[in-house]
Amino acid sequence: LLSLVIADAALETVPRSIVKHPSVTRDAARKDMHAEHMLLDRSYHHAAMLKLKDASRRGRPDLVHFALLEATSTPLYVKNMLRVYVHTITDSVIIIHENVRLPKSYFRFEGVMEELFKSKNVQFDGKMLMELKGISFPDLIGRIKPELVVGLSRLGVKSSAEEVARIAGNDSLLVVGGFPRGHFSPAVSREIDHMHSINEQSLEAHVVIARILYECEKVLEKK
Amino acid sequence: LLSLVIADAALETVPRSIVKHPSVTRDAARKDMHAEHMLLDRSYHHAAMLKLKDASRRGRPDLVHFALLEATSTPLYVKNMLRVYVHTITDSVIIIHENVRLPKSYFRFEGVMEELFKSKNVQFDGKMLMELKGISFPDLIGRIKPELVVGLSRLGVKSSAEEVARIAGNDSLLVVGGFPRGHFSPAVSREIDHMHSINEQSLEAHVVIARILYECEKVLEKK
Numbered sequence: 001l002l003s004l005v006i007a008d009a010a011l012e013t014v015p016r017s018i019v020k021h022p023s024v025t026r027d028a029a030r031k032d033m034h035a036e037h038m039l040l041d042r043s044y045h046h047a048a049m050l051k052l053k054d055a056s057r058r059g060r061p062d063l064v065h066f067a068l069l070e071a072t073s074t075p076l077y078v079k080n081m082l083r084v085y086v087h088t089i090t091d092s093v094i095i096i097h098e099n100v101r102l103p104k105s106y107f108r109f110e111g112v113m114e115e116l117f118k119s120k121n122v123q124f125d126g127k128m129l130m131e132l133k134g135i136s137f138p139d140l141i142g143r144i145k146p147e148l149v150v151g152l153s154r155l156g157v158k159s160s161a162e163e164v165a166r167i168a169g170n171d172s173l174l175v176v177g178g179f180p181r182g183h184f185s186p187a188v189s190r191e192i193d194h195m196h197s198i199n200e201q202s203l204e205a206h207v208v209i210a211r212i213l214y215e216c217e218k219v220l221e222k223k
Numbered sequence: 224l225l226s227l228v229i230a231d232a233a234l235e236t237v238p239r240s241i242v243k244h245p246s247v248t249r250d251a252a253r254k255d256m257h258a259e260h261m262l263l264d265r266s267y268h269h270a271a272m273l274k275l276k277d278a279s280r281r282g283r284p285d286l287v288h289f290a291l292l293e294a295t296s297t298p299l300y301v302k303n304m305l306r307v308y309v310h311t312i313t314d315s316v317i318i319i320h321e322n323v324r325l326p327k328s329y330f331r332f333e334g335v336m337e338e339l340f341k342s343k344n345v346q347f348d349g350k351m352l353m354e355l356k357g358i359s360f361p362d363l364i365g366r367i368k369p370e371l372v373v374g375l376s377r378l379g380v381k382s383s384a385e386e387v388a389r390i391a392g393n394d395s396l397l398v399v400g401g402f403p404r405g406h407f408s409p410a411v412s413r414e415i416d417h418m419h420s421i422n423e424q425s426l427e428a429h430v431v432i433a434r435i436l437y438e439c440e441k442v443l444e445k446k
Contacts, residue, residue, distance in 0.1 A: 043328045062327040069289065073427045104285040105266045106329035204296045210433035 002076065002172060002216060003083040003144050006067050006205065007137060007188045009178025010060035013117045014040050014048075021048035037118055039110055057179040058089055064135050064178050065102075066206040072102050074213045080212065081220065083144075086178065087137050087188070095131045138190045146173035149193045152212060154196035154202045155183055164196045165215035174216075176208050178212045225393060225439060226306040226367055229290050229428065230360060230411045232401025233283035235313045236340045237263050237271075244271035260341055262333055280402040281312055287401050288325075288332050289429040295325050297436045303379065304443065305436065306367075309401065310360050310411070318354045360411045369396035372416045375435060377425045378406055379418035387419045388438035397439075399431050 003061070014024055019035040027044045028035040042059040043048060049055045064086065076082040086094040094116065103109045112130075115206075116122050122130045141149060150168050152175065159167075168174060175192060177184055198211060242246055242258040250267045251258040265272060265282040272278045287309065299305040301322075309317040317339065326332045335353075339345050345353045364372060373391050376397065382390075391397060398415060399409055407415070421434060 022403070041328075043330055060327075062329065066289070066292065066327060070429070070433070073430050075422065075424065075426075078424070104283075104289060105264075106285065107266055199298065201297075201298065201301070207296050207433070210293070210430070211437055214434055214437065 001082060001083055002032065002168070002170060002174070002220070003146060004174045004176065004209065004213070005072055005085045005087050005137075005140065006064065006071070006178040006209075007087045007175050008057070008185050009064045009067075009086050009088045010058050010180065011064040011086065011088050011178070012058065012092075013114070014038050014045065016051065017107065018045070018048040018051060020047070021051075023047040033114075038115055039113055039117075047106065048157040056091065057182055060180050061113065062106065063180060065106060065206060066204070067176065067178055067209055068096070069102055069104060071213065072096065072100060072211045074210075074219050076213055076220070084087065085140060087140060089185075091134070091136045091180065092132045093135050093137075093140050097128050097130065097131065100129045137185075138191055141173070142193050144173055147171040149173050149175060149191055151175040151184065151189070151192035151195040152198060152208050153177065153183060153195050154197050154199075156197040159196040159198060161198045161211040161215040162218075164198060164212060165219045167194065167196075168212075168216060168219075170220065174212055176205050176212075178205055216217050224306055225304060225391070225443070226308065226369060226396040227294055227399050227432065227436070228308045228310050228360075228363065228396060229287065229294070229401040229432075230310045230398050231280070231408050232287045232290075232309050232311045232315075233281050233403065234287040234311050234336065234401070235263050235281065235315075236337070237261050238275065239270070241274060242403065243269040244268070244274075246270040253282065256337075260337055262336055262340075269384055277312065278304055281403055284333065284336065285401050286403060286428065287330065288329060288358055289427070290399065290401055291319070291370040292325055292327060293432045294436065295319065295323060297433075297440065299440050299443070308363060310363060312402065312408075314357070314359045316356045316358050316360075316363050318356065320351050320353065323352045360408075361414055364396070364414050370394040371387040372396050372398060372414055374398040374407065374412070374415035374418040375401065375421060375431050376406060376418050377420050377422075380422040382419040382421060384421045385441075387421060387435060388442045390417065390419075391435075391439060391442075391445065397435055399428050399435075401428055421427045
């Protein structure tokens, strides 16, 4: 089975070290929530985030929302021919189960993700939709055991998305970065067997996902 | 030049007939805004929308956000080889100018759109980013004067996205629906020269946009 991991994704709850910052407490009061249960979001917590390590790569749940929606809207996912995971920058892994319809409304998506970080899973009608595990990227690879780990990055070998899809075949794991700028973390990079770049200029994560899954779909349908 | 219109899009401000409904006034109080300046949003105004005509096709700014971001994140748009428009269900047209970077954060997108509906344009540093015109779909076609109007709809002739891109060529206008279900309005349908369906099952608007623009890019780059 084909798998996709959105890696080093800028999705996490507000870190303990900044829960008392005014830009965070103000947002918590507005939402009537405990600060540590809210998603870290640069749109609201910019001032507080200046203190964080790797701040430029964190707090972009909007970007992860687009990337995940792109993946789960594809015929491959809908037909259970694709498994989808999010690996976060703080080394958690979200397992998206089959037939999950993620909300397009950001407000609802935020609610689902906050529930996931709090309860470690989201169920509906007794069916598991998503799970959160405290495992690293290498641990995730160890569980999936793909034949090949294919990374998409501007640092990779120039290749068309068609070429990458042909190389990937059926049992690969595709890795796309879930951060606004920069490159994969060393722990992620080390696991990648082939690194490809499918465009001259850098592309948004959701565009890379749309293109590579579309080309994989064409390859898998011909079989 | 290639053009894309997101047509009959579920994007509008709260209609006058429901500004006094409790689900609307509550939301207006929370946002500290005049109700008629807010975007109509099913996530918040569901109860009020039951009274509206065509309610099932309205109030989905999240869906239009995804579709627009998909279009403006493509290399074709970034290289000024694609013009992007939104035609709304209430017969307004949004002209997206060149080099506009739409916010991925829904909260910011909502703010920009509310500003657009209020002021009829959005500028930055003296540069026009977006305009809102009170014109119909046929009027828009009359202004763009495309060689061919190509609609994407499940009711169309079964064709691959590659085939549609080859037919479309350089001076066509592509039309994708910006509504959650159903088909183009009669006024839009009448203007479409060729109607194509690029998938057996229905696809989200943003997926159709990603695929057709990617295939058009391949055709245009070969020239």
